[in-house]
Amino acid sequence: MNEESHVLEKPPEGASADWTIPQDWAAYSAQEHATWDILFERQAKQLPGRASEAFLAGVDVLKLSKPGIPDFEELSERLMKLTGWQVVAVPGLVPDAVFFDHLANRRFVAGNFIRKREQLDYLQEPDVFHDVFGHVPMLANPVFGDYMEAYGRGGLRALEYDSLDHLARLYWYTVEFGLIEEAGDLRIYGSGIVSSHGESVFALDDPSPNRIAFDMKRVMRTNYRIDDFQQVYFVIPSFEELLRVTVETDFAPLYGELENASDFGPADIAEGDILLTRGTQAYACERAAA
């Protein structure tokens, strides 16, 4: 996630100029490794038939079922051979330009801390389970790996146009909370969904959220909520198509257009939307009333 605010201005003590720190794998306690194992087991059971085949293949080929928090060096070695990506540790959130520069160079930045036992189901800051289990399997997919690199370069460009808010929505509704159509079925691939025990069922099965065919401009006009399950998911037809449309479109004129366009709320339905599911929004209404 790259949209939070409490970011430091320069690398903290002990971090390199590019903000990376050693993962310090040897420092994890047995309890912390066991927390990973609990989270991994729950999702490993739940995701077959729900997660995209690309995600499941990534979990497999990266050997994430090996017990304990993965060692980033070992993980990077496997990933490097497959798609040229690496995983590097950072101390929490980093400035946008730093985040994008790492992506553009095929380095995925991951937090090295793991959530506490009382936070198995929800935490606001991305921990090593979200970052590694949620994001890294998709980086073993060549097409998605290319998309992430292109996004990094696009991010650096968006900074120049002062249009990061619009671009960040693309990240949110694809990388973090994307759905894909596979063999006539909906599957999840967004890291925020696959790493969440609750949302990996909700996103596919609950009648509450809208599920809308992906449209790049529409997505960039749509606000999102960071505090609860999503009220809308956008569905891509394939990773190839996502990569093609985002790479082939020059965003510079788009940013100008979007400047003057109104935003959509997370539950809005827009003219031209192809609705795969019209949601009841019952879940969101209940939560708002509580």
Ligand code: PHE
């Ligand atoms: N084509 C985008 C641009 O012109 C860059 C980009 C590619 C952004 C892929 C996101 C994903 O800025």
Ligand code: FE
């Ligand atoms: Fe994330």
